[in-house]
Amino acid sequence: VLISSERADRPNEFAHAPVHRNASIECPFCPGNEHLTPPEVLTYTDRGAGTWTLRVVPNKYPAIGMQADPEIAGAHEVIIESPEHHATLGQQLMRAVRDRMLYWKQDERIRYVQFFKNSGEAAGASLEHPHSQLIALPMVPARVREELDGSARYFEDHGRCFFCDELREGARLILETDQVQAVAPWAPRFGFETWILPKAHESHFENTEPAAVQALNGALRIIIGKLDEAAAHPAYNVILHTAPLHEPELEHYHWHLEILPRITGVAGFEWATGYFINSTEPEEYARLLRDSP
Ligand SMILES: [Zn+2]
Ligand SMILES: [Zn+2]
Ligand SMILES: [Zn+2]
Numbered sequence: 001v002l003i004s005s006e007r008a009d010r011p012n013e014f015a016h017a018p019v020h021r022n023a024s025i026e027c028p029f030c031p032g033n034e035h036l037t038p039p040e041v042l043t044y045t046d047r048g049a050g051t052w053t054l055r056v057v058p059n060k061y062p063a064i065g066m067q068a069d070p071e072i073a074g075a076h077e078v079i080i081e082s083p084e085h086h087a088t089l090g091q092q093l094m095r096a097v098r099d100r101m102l103y104w105k106q107d108e109r110i111r112y113v114q115f116f117k118n119s120g121e122a123a124g125a126s127l128e129h130p131h132s133q134l135i136a137l138p139m140v141p142a143r144v145r146e147e148l149d150g151s152a153r154y155f156e157d158h159g160r161c162f163f164c165d166e167l168r169e170g171a172r173l174i175l176e177t178d179q180v181q182a183v184a185p186w187a188p189r190f191g192f193e194t195w196i197l198p199k200a201h202e203s204h205f206e207n208t209e210p211a212a213v214q215a216l217n218g219a220l221r222i223i224i225g226k227l228d229e230a231a232a233h234p235a236y237n238v239i240l241h242t243a244p245l246h247e248p249e250l251e252h253y254h255w256h257l258e259i260l261p262r263i264t265g266v267a268g269f270e271w272a273t274g275y276f277i278n279s280t281e282p283e284e285y286a287r288l289l290r291d292s293p
Pocket of ligand 2: 161162163164165200201202253254
Protein backbone atom coordinates (compact mmCIF):
# COMPACT_ATOMS: atom_id res chain seq x y z
CA VAL A 1 0.00 0.00 0.00
CA LEU A 2 1.24 3.49 -0.88
CA ILE A 3 -0.09 6.08 1.57
CA SER A 4 -0.02 9.49 -0.06
CA SER A 5 -1.93 12.28 1.67
CA GLU A 6 -1.11 14.72 -1.18
CA ARG A 7 -3.54 12.79 -3.33
CA ALA A 8 -6.44 13.79 -1.08
CA ASP A 9 -6.15 17.36 -2.46
CA ARG A 10 -6.46 16.45 -6.13
CA PRO A 11 -9.56 17.76 -7.92
CA ASN A 12 -12.45 15.36 -8.23
CA GLU A 13 -15.22 15.93 -10.72
CA PHE A 14 -17.12 12.90 -9.52
CA ALA A 15 -18.52 12.69 -6.02
CA HIS A 16 -18.45 9.14 -4.66
CA ALA A 17 -21.61 7.16 -5.27
CA PRO A 18 -23.54 6.77 -2.01
CA VAL A 19 -26.09 4.04 -1.41
CA HIS A 20 -29.36 4.80 -3.18
CA ARG A 21 -32.61 3.88 -1.55
CA ASN A 22 -35.20 2.89 -4.15
CA ALA A 23 -38.87 2.35 -3.56
CA SER A 24 -39.22 -1.42 -3.49
CA ILE A 25 -40.99 -2.92 -6.49
CA GLU A 26 -41.40 -6.59 -5.74
CA CYS A 27 -38.59 -7.53 -3.42
CA PRO A 28 -37.88 -11.30 -3.49
CA PHE A 29 -36.39 -11.10 0.03
CA CYS A 30 -39.38 -9.46 1.77
CA PRO A 31 -41.76 -11.59 3.91
CA GLY A 32 -44.67 -12.85 1.80
CA ASN A 33 -42.41 -13.34 -1.24
CA GLU A 34 -40.67 -16.50 -0.04
CA HIS A 35 -41.95 -18.33 -3.15
CA LEU A 36 -39.67 -16.12 -5.27
CA THR A 37 -36.52 -17.73 -3.82
CA PRO A 38 -35.46 -21.40 -3.75
CA PRO A 39 -36.42 -23.23 -0.49
CA GLU A 40 -34.36 -22.36 2.61
CA VAL A 41 -31.33 -24.34 3.76
CA LEU A 42 -31.41 -22.53 7.14
CA THR A 43 -34.05 -20.45 8.92
CA TYR A 44 -34.03 -18.65 12.26
CA THR A 45 -37.39 -17.77 13.72
CA ASP A 46 -38.67 -15.53 16.50
CA ARG A 47 -40.83 -17.73 18.69
CA GLY A 48 -42.72 -14.71 20.05
CA ALA A 49 -43.57 -13.12 16.70
CA GLY A 50 -44.06 -16.39 14.80
CA THR A 51 -42.03 -15.12 11.82
CA TRP A 52 -38.59 -15.78 10.40
CA THR A 53 -35.79 -13.44 11.37
CA LEU A 54 -33.16 -14.76 8.92
CA ARG A 55 -33.21 -17.12 5.93
CA VAL A 56 -30.41 -18.73 3.94
CA VAL A 57 -31.38 -19.85 0.42
CA PRO A 58 -29.40 -21.19 -2.54
CA ASN A 59 -28.63 -18.37 -5.01
CA LYS A 60 -31.11 -18.48 -7.89
CA TYR A 61 -28.28 -17.43 -10.22
CA PRO A 62 -25.32 -19.44 -8.83
CA ALA A 63 -21.71 -18.69 -9.79
CA ILE A 64 -20.69 -22.24 -8.83
CA GLY A 65 -22.32 -25.44 -7.63
CA MET A 66 -24.17 -28.52 -8.75
CA GLN A 67 -26.79 -26.39 -10.47
CA ALA A 68 -24.14 -24.52 -12.50
CA ASP A 69 -21.88 -27.52 -13.22
CA PRO A 70 -22.40 -30.96 -11.62
CA GLU A 71 -18.70 -31.81 -12.11
CA ILE A 72 -17.49 -29.05 -9.78
CA ALA A 73 -18.15 -29.18 -6.02
CA GLY A 74 -19.33 -25.87 -4.69
CA ALA A 75 -22.34 -23.84 -3.63
CA HIS A 76 -23.56 -20.27 -3.74
CA GLU A 77 -25.94 -19.18 -0.98
CA VAL A 78 -27.70 -15.95 -0.09
CA ILE A 79 -28.24 -14.89 3.51
CA ILE A 80 -31.39 -12.77 3.86
CA GLU A 81 -30.31 -11.02 7.03
CA SER A 82 -33.59 -9.54 8.22
CA PRO A 83 -37.30 -9.51 7.31
CA GLU A 84 -37.07 -5.69 7.26
CA HIS A 85 -36.43 -4.26 3.82
CA HIS A 86 -34.75 -1.09 5.14
CA ALA A 87 -32.64 -2.65 7.89
CA THR A 88 -28.89 -2.15 7.56
CA LEU A 89 -27.36 -5.37 8.81
CA GLY A 90 -28.93 -8.40 10.48
CA GLN A 91 -28.46 -9.21 14.18
CA GLN A 92 -27.83 -12.94 13.58
CA LEU A 93 -25.78 -12.64 10.41
CA MET A 94 -22.44 -13.96 11.71
CA ARG A 95 -24.15 -16.80 13.56
CA ALA A 96 -25.62 -17.94 10.23
CA VAL A 97 -22.20 -17.70 8.57
CA ARG A 98 -20.75 -19.95 11.28
CA ASP A 99 -23.63 -22.46 10.99
CA ARG A 100 -23.23 -22.72 7.21
CA MET A 101 -19.44 -23.08 7.47
CA LEU A 102 -19.87 -25.94 9.93
CA TYR A 103 -22.32 -27.51 7.47
CA TRP A 104 -19.95 -27.26 4.48
CA LYS A 105 -17.00 -28.44 6.55
CA GLN A 106 -18.60 -31.91 6.56
CA ASP A 107 -18.08 -32.07 2.78
CA GLU A 108 -14.44 -33.00 2.15
CA ARG A 109 -14.47 -31.60 -1.37
CA ILE A 110 -15.15 -28.09 -0.05
CA ARG A 111 -11.86 -26.45 0.96
CA TYR A 112 -13.00 -22.90 1.71
CA VAL A 113 -16.23 -20.98 2.33
CA GLN A 114 -16.00 -17.32 1.37
CA PHE A 115 -18.41 -14.98 3.13
CA PHE A 116 -18.94 -11.52 1.65
CA LYS A 117 -21.41 -8.69 1.78
CA ASN A 118 -21.82 -6.09 -0.97
CA SER A 119 -23.73 -3.02 0.15
CA GLY A 120 -24.60 -0.33 -2.37
CA GLU A 121 -24.41 -0.30 -6.14
CA ALA A 122 -20.75 0.82 -6.19
CA ALA A 123 -19.84 -2.29 -4.15
CA GLY A 124 -21.67 -4.67 -6.50
CA ALA A 125 -25.04 -5.10 -4.79
CA SER A 126 -28.03 -5.67 -7.08
CA LEU A 127 -30.82 -5.63 -4.46
CA GLU A 128 -31.11 -3.28 -1.48
CA HIS A 129 -32.84 -5.64 1.00
CA PRO A 130 -30.07 -6.50 3.55
CA HIS A 131 -28.40 -9.67 2.34
CA SER A 132 -24.98 -11.21 1.98
CA GLN A 133 -23.50 -14.27 0.31
CA LEU A 134 -21.48 -17.42 0.84
CA ILE A 135 -19.57 -19.25 -1.85
CA ALA A 136 -18.30 -22.74 -0.98
CA LEU A 137 -15.22 -23.49 -3.08
CA PRO A 138 -13.28 -26.66 -3.96
CA MET A 139 -10.01 -24.67 -3.62
CA VAL A 140 -8.36 -22.13 -1.30
CA PRO A 141 -8.57 -18.67 -2.95
CA ALA A 142 -5.25 -17.16 -4.11
CA ARG A 143 -5.72 -14.00 -2.01
CA VAL A 144 -6.29 -16.10 1.11
CA ARG A 145 -3.24 -18.24 0.34
CA GLU A 146 -1.17 -15.06 -0.04
CA GLU A 147 -2.33 -13.82 3.39
CA LEU A 148 -1.60 -17.22 4.97
CA ASP A 149 1.92 -17.22 3.50
CA GLY A 150 2.57 -13.62 4.56
CA SER A 151 1.47 -14.28 8.13
CA ALA A 152 3.61 -17.45 8.23
CA ARG A 153 6.66 -15.33 7.21
CA TYR A 154 5.82 -12.74 9.89
CA PHE A 155 5.59 -15.52 12.48
CA GLU A 156 8.97 -16.86 11.39
CA ASP A 157 10.56 -13.40 11.70
CA HIS A 158 8.92 -12.25 14.95
CA GLY A 159 7.75 -15.40 16.70
CA ARG A 160 4.29 -13.86 17.04
CA CYS A 161 0.99 -13.73 15.15
CA PHE A 162 0.74 -10.61 12.95
CA PHE A 163 -2.94 -10.17 13.83
CA CYS A 164 -2.36 -10.50 17.60
CA ASP A 165 0.24 -7.72 17.14
CA GLU A 166 -2.32 -5.54 15.33
CA LEU A 167 -4.53 -5.75 18.43
CA ARG A 168 -2.01 -3.96 20.64
CA GLU A 169 -1.90 -0.73 18.67
CA GLY A 170 -3.46 2.28 20.47
CA ALA A 171 -3.76 5.05 17.84
CA ARG A 172 -5.40 2.73 15.33
CA LEU A 173 -7.93 1.27 17.78
CA ILE A 174 -11.53 2.17 16.88
CA LEU A 175 -13.67 0.01 19.16
CA GLU A 176 -13.07 -2.55 21.89
CA THR A 177 -15.41 -5.02 23.63
CA ASP A 178 -14.62 -7.96 25.95
CA GLN A 179 -14.27 -10.26 22.95
CA VAL A 180 -13.28 -8.24 19.88
CA GLN A 181 -11.39 -5.16 18.67
CA ALA A 182 -12.03 -3.03 15.58
CA VAL A 183 -8.86 -1.43 14.22
CA ALA A 184 -7.65 0.62 11.28
CA PRO A 185 -5.09 -1.80 9.79
CA TRP A 186 -1.40 -0.93 9.50
CA ALA A 187 -1.59 -0.70 5.69
CA PRO A 188 -5.18 0.16 4.71
CA ARG A 189 -6.00 -0.01 1.02
CA PHE A 190 -8.98 2.34 1.36
CA GLY A 191 -9.88 5.30 3.53
CA PHE A 192 -11.91 4.09 6.56
CA GLU A 193 -10.88 0.44 5.97
CA THR A 194 -11.58 -1.35 9.28
CA TRP A 195 -10.77 -4.84 10.52
CA ILE A 196 -12.59 -6.60 13.35
CA LEU A 197 -10.61 -9.32 15.13
CA PRO A 198 -11.26 -11.61 18.08
CA LYS A 199 -8.98 -10.75 21.01
CA ALA A 200 -8.32 -14.43 21.68
CA HIS A 201 -6.10 -16.00 19.03
CA GLU A 202 -8.21 -18.26 16.77
CA SER A 203 -7.41 -19.30 13.20
CA HIS A 204 -10.77 -20.89 12.29
CA PHE A 205 -13.88 -18.71 12.46
CA GLU A 206 -16.19 -21.73 12.70
CA ASN A 207 -14.45 -22.85 15.94
CA THR A 208 -15.17 -19.55 17.67
CA GLU A 209 -17.55 -19.55 20.68
CA PRO A 210 -21.11 -18.36 19.87
CA ALA A 211 -20.73 -15.51 22.42
CA ALA A 212 -17.71 -14.12 20.55
CA VAL A 213 -19.57 -14.49 17.23
CA GLN A 214 -22.42 -12.45 18.70
CA ALA A 215 -19.95 -9.81 19.95
CA LEU A 216 -18.50 -9.66 16.45
CA ASN A 217 -21.96 -9.11 14.97
CA GLY A 218 -22.61 -6.28 17.45
CA ALA A 219 -19.26 -4.62 16.68
CA LEU A 220 -19.89 -4.90 12.93
CA ARG A 221 -23.25 -3.13 13.29
CA ILE A 222 -21.63 -0.34 15.34
CA ILE A 223 -18.80 0.13 12.82
CA ILE A 224 -21.22 0.33 9.88
CA GLY A 225 -23.21 2.94 11.86
CA LYS A 226 -20.03 4.97 12.49
CA LEU A 227 -19.05 4.67 8.83
CA ASP A 228 -22.48 5.94 7.76
CA GLU A 229 -21.98 8.97 10.06
CA ALA A 230 -18.34 9.73 9.26
CA ALA A 231 -18.35 8.99 5.52
CA ALA A 232 -21.97 9.75 4.51
CA HIS A 233 -23.39 6.25 3.88
CA PRO A 234 -20.70 4.87 1.57
CA ALA A 235 -21.08 1.67 -0.42
CA TYR A 236 -18.91 -1.03 1.15
CA ASN A 237 -17.86 -4.68 1.11
CA VAL A 238 -17.43 -6.87 4.18
CA ILE A 239 -15.32 -10.00 3.80
CA LEU A 240 -14.31 -12.76 6.19
CA HIS A 241 -10.81 -14.22 6.09
CA THR A 242 -10.35 -17.47 7.99
CA ALA A 243 -8.11 -20.54 7.84
CA PRO A 244 -9.04 -23.16 5.20
CA LEU A 245 -11.67 -25.60 6.51
CA HIS A 246 -9.58 -28.76 6.67
CA GLU A 247 -6.28 -27.27 7.85
CA PRO A 248 -5.31 -27.78 11.52
CA GLU A 249 -5.25 -24.91 14.05
CA LEU A 250 -2.64 -22.38 12.88
CA GLU A 251 -0.54 -20.33 15.33
CA HIS A 252 0.39 -17.76 12.67
CA TYR A 253 -3.10 -17.08 11.30
CA HIS A 254 -6.03 -15.30 12.96
CA TRP A 255 -9.48 -14.90 11.40
CA HIS A 256 -10.82 -11.39 10.84
CA LEU A 257 -13.51 -9.36 9.12
CA GLU A 258 -12.40 -6.67 6.69
CA ILE A 259 -14.75 -3.75 6.06
CA LEU A 260 -13.81 -2.07 2.78
CA PRO A 261 -15.62 1.23 2.09
CA ARG A 262 -15.79 2.04 -1.61
CA ILE A 263 -14.95 5.71 -1.27
CA THR A 264 -12.13 5.69 -3.79
CA GLY A 265 -12.26 3.43 -6.82
CA VAL A 266 -9.94 0.62 -7.79
CA ALA A 267 -8.19 1.89 -10.94
CA GLY A 268 -5.51 0.87 -13.46
CA PHE A 269 -2.51 0.84 -11.12
CA GLU A 270 -4.34 -1.35 -8.58
CA TRP A 271 -5.53 -3.83 -11.24
CA ALA A 272 -2.06 -3.90 -12.79
CA THR A 273 0.00 -4.43 -9.65
CA GLY A 274 -2.18 -5.51 -6.74
CA TYR A 275 -0.80 -2.41 -4.92
CA PHE A 276 -3.16 0.24 -3.59
CA ILE A 277 -2.80 4.02 -3.33
CA ASN A 278 -4.55 5.44 -0.28
CA SER A 279 -4.65 9.13 0.60
CA THR A 280 -5.73 8.65 4.24
CA GLU A 281 -3.53 7.79 7.22
CA PRO A 282 -5.03 5.01 9.36
CA GLU A 283 -4.43 6.94 12.63
CA GLU A 284 -6.36 9.89 11.21
CA TYR A 285 -9.57 8.09 10.22
CA ALA A 286 -9.39 5.79 13.28
CA ARG A 287 -9.81 8.92 15.40
CA LEU A 288 -12.75 10.11 13.26
CA LEU A 289 -14.48 6.72 13.60
CA ARG A 290 -13.75 6.51 17.33
CA ASP A 291 -15.34 9.93 17.88
CA SER A 292 -18.36 9.21 15.62
CA PRO A 293 -21.62 8.30 17.35
ZN1 LIG B 1 -37.24 -6.45 0.71
ZN1 LIG C 1 -3.37 -14.11 16.59
ZN1 LIG D 1 -7.53 -10.59 5.42
